[in-house]
């Protein structure tokens with residue numbers, strides 16, 4: 001690229017600093033602020049992902065490769081929703097294998113990614129219960145929701161609630177999060193459970209991230225006040241701080 005080794009090194013350091021700054025802002029903002037941040041300067045998204053890709057390369061393995069292997073074994077035509085898909089690696093790998101993958105993130109690449117705030121209203125069908133009677137809602141078409149390291153906004157529980165709304169009865173929610181983010185894994189699982197999920201599997205064998213598999217179960221409507229109380233427990237996931245490398 002015409003740069004001397006020293007210039008290359010300096011460019012990399014600057015990129016790393018930008019990445020850590022954007023990363024910190026994403027973890028400390030609610031999703032409306034994150035949307036605003038990307039709208040103001042779409043370059044931010046690219047800068048973040050250049051840094052994130054670099055970061056992931058130093059890990060022994062990453063959640064997306066794990067999910068590509070795991071989901072490849074599902075029946076073709078399974079409808080998978082990838083919330084906070086980043087560069088849509090999951091869709092790019094599974095689309096050729098005849099899976100239906102719908103990918104959402106803050107910014108669209110105009111090919112694989114649909115632009116949406118995953119913690120707010122997703123443009124997909126599905127209803128919530130409207131009374132104290134326990135149901136699973138109606139109208140859903142989604143079999144599996146994947147959240148791979150994407151519960152970044154302070155109101156991330158909104159993403160779990162949207163996952164519940166769009167999943168078919170009994171549908172699966174797969175979550176991967178950075179291991180160091182948990183105050184207590186049980187508190188995290190309990191909070192997700194309170195939105196209408198049952199924990200089926202937890203895998204913390206990986207040194208860098210923890211994997212969860214939840215199943216959607218029936219629940220009653222969530223009154224406004226109860227929702228505020230649930231949201232206020234969001235601190236069970238701490239911001240993820242990447243070290244300077």
Ligand SMILES: C[S@@+](CC[C@H](N)C(=O)[O-])C[C@H]1O[C@@H](n2cnc3c(N)ncnc32)[C@H](O)[C@@H]1O
Pocket residue numbers: 031034052063064083084085086087089104105106116117118119147148149150151152153
């Ligand atoms: C750490 S990256 C992981 C990307 C991808 N899932 C992977 O594992 O390679 C997290 C992604 O979640 C997205 N994200 C975080 N909060 C979001 C929100 N409120 N709405 C949409 N996307 C969000 C970020 O833009 C980012 O692309």
